[in-house]
């Protein structure tokens with residue numbers, strides 16, 4: 001097996017309101033296992049450092065970790081994913097972080113590895129499908145922070161809106177790779193996902 005990536009921290013965002021799902025997406029399950037834990041286990045095959053970024057640590061009974069995974073609390077409260085990404089960038093000991101959402105059931109670590117190898121000094125290296133970037137499956141450099149903080153201050157909370165102020169590289173996904181960015185927002189999405197994966 002090739003060596004793990006040490007110079008990037010992988011951070012899984014698991015804050016947010018989960019209002020469309022109706023229960024906290026951090027506790028989504030797949031085959032009786034937390035999806036979040038499955039995701040982290042996959043990321044741990046690639047990265048030496050993997051953390052969770054949560055809106056409030058109290059959602060996990062042990063406030064410092066969840067199933068042995070370190071939990072960092074949002075430094076920017078109630079700002080959505082951009083607050084979670086900024087927290088990861090502020091707290092990481094590495095120059096880059098890889099960000100993904102906790103509600104993506106099929107992340108492909110080979111794809112993430114491929115993206116990592118494609119990084120070429122961009123501030124953001126984001127995957128995209130049919131020309132639509134997915135900011136919650138992307139590498140970010142610490143130098144993005146001032147732009148993010150400015151946007152948070154102005155109340156402009158869409159991560160994509162920062163891209164025109166940053167050096168951004170795009171990794172265009174093919175139809176197979178697109179599965180990695182499928183996410184589950186509603187109970188209907190779960191039903192559809194179960195059906196596609198022959199789980200019921």
Ligand SMILES: Nc1nc2c(ncn2[C@@H]2O[C@H](COP(=O)(O)OP(=O)(O)OP(=O)(O)O)[C@@H](O)[C@H]2O)c(=O)[nH]1
Nearest residue numbers: 013014015016017018019020053080081084101102
């Ligand atoms: N750490 C952190 N993560 C967040 C925050 N808001 C959203 N996320 C995460 O970002 C990802 C995408 O979140 P969304 O589905 O857009 O938002 P949400 O608030 O979780 O859900 P809705 O209320 O249904 O929009 C998920 O993994 C969320 O857990 C936040 O304020 N802090």
